[in-house]
Amino acid sequence: MTKGMTKGMTKGMIKGMTNGMTRAIAFDLGGTHCSLGLLENRSLIAVRDIALDSTAGLARILPMLHEQALELLATHSLRPQDCLGVSLSVPSLVDFSSGRIVSTNNKYPDATTIDLHAWCEAGFGLPL
Numbered sequence: 001m002t003k004g005m006t007k008g009m010t011k012g013m014i015k016g017m018t019n020g021m022t023r024a025i026a027f028d029l030g031g032t033h034c035s036l037g038l039l040e041n042r043s044l045i046a047v048r049d050i051a052l053d054s055t056a057g058l059a060r061i062l063p064m065l066h067e068q069a070l071e072l073l074a075t076h077s078l079r080p081q082d083c084l085g086v087s088l089s090v091p092s093l094v095d096f097s098s099g100r101i102v103s104t105n106n107k108y109p110d111a112t113t114i115d116l117h118a119w120c121e122a123g124f125g126l127p128l
Contacts, residue, residue: 086124
């Protein structure tokens with residue numbers, strides 16, 4: 001990897017590209033379940049479906065999602081720092097300039113109050 005390729009990248013992002021591999025943790029949140037995936041070089045290498053209730057709120061399920069992601073990584077002998085970042089898809093309107101959820105359409109009613117960037121950084125040491 002050349003110096004020019006890493007311009008603007010954090011040390012964690014560079015570490016996530018070990019041996020030319022790019023990995024990411026992906027969450028696809030729906031109303032009744034979450035599909036949790038582990039991606040490597042644009043391929044889905046593992047997936048786990050997790051039942052949940054979106055009306056209970058996002059704050060209540062984030063600890064469980066974190067735990068499930070760590071377990072999925074461990075089954076592949078990986079740690080969060082082996083990844084470039086976290087991808088999160090939600091059934092909501094998102095302000096992409098701030099990265100905040102601005103409207104929830106009756107799913108995850110507390111999501112507008114949650115800083116998901118901070119959750120990713122604190123829980124995984126990775127960017128969202």
